[in-house]
Amino acid sequence: MKFLEALNTFMGRVSEVVQPGQFLQGRLASASNGLVTIQLVSSNYIPATQEVTAISDNITFIRILP
Amino acid sequence: MKLRRKTFNNTHCVQVIRKKKPSPLGKTGSLRRKLNELKRLLAGNIARLAEQVRRLRYRVNRLSARVNSLQDQVGTMTENQQGTKAFFIKKVHSKITIETHAGTIFGTLTLVGDDFIQLKEPDGSIVLLPLRNVLSVH
Numbered sequence: 001m002k003f004l005e006a007l008n009t010f011m012g013r014v015s016e017v018v019q020p021g022q023f024l025q026g027r028l029a030s031a032s033n034g035l036v037t038i039q040l041v042s043s044n045y046i047p048a049t050q051e052v053t054a055i056s057d058n059i060t061f062i063r064i065l066p
Numbered sequence: 067m068k069l070r071r072k073t074f075n076n077t078h079c080v081q082v083i084r085k086k087k088p089s090p091l092g093k094t095g096s097l098r099r100k101l102n103e104l105k106r107l108l109a110g111n112i113a114r115l116a117e118q119v120r121r122l123r124y125r126v127n128r129l130s131a132r133v134n135s136l137q138d139q140v141g142t143m144t145e146n147q148q149g150t151k152a153f154f155i156k157k158v159h160s161k162i163t164i165e166t167h168a169g170t171i172f173g174t175l176t177l178v179g180d181d182f183i184q185l186k187e188p189d190g191s192i193v194l195l196p197l198r199n200v201l202s203v204h
Binding site: 001002003005006019020056060062063064065066 | 167181
């Protein structure tokens, strides 16, 4: 099983996407073709809800919150 | 002069013209000629097919050699990854600490995928970590 295939089993879960120099927290929207899309929750740093697409090769790890 | 009616085979019917029987030697000769022609045709076809088979065999051998060479190259490239995977497979269900560029992750190793590992942290979070981002393992 590949990384993105495993990620698809956690669609809709609140997750943290950790990248070198960047930290994204939100709901997993999609993971395929080398891209991971998450719906960011609004925070002090990013007030509005927005969708971010990260390149899976540049993701250090993903934490799926309980 | 009195005309005498000619009768054939004791009938008044028209003379039956009997076909001349062909000589047995002639028929055999033509058959033999046809047989020889067929043999030449078949021999030609067989020779053509044999040549095609020889060429195809040569191509198949060359392609097999290329495939083997590519397999060896891929094997060399993925050798380290196979070793890393085997290392983690031995540690499934055990508690490990992993160093990454983004910090330290501690948890129980639950799954080893083709290119990632999955850990369960003490608080219940699940971490999916690509193998290429593992710096070290305690």
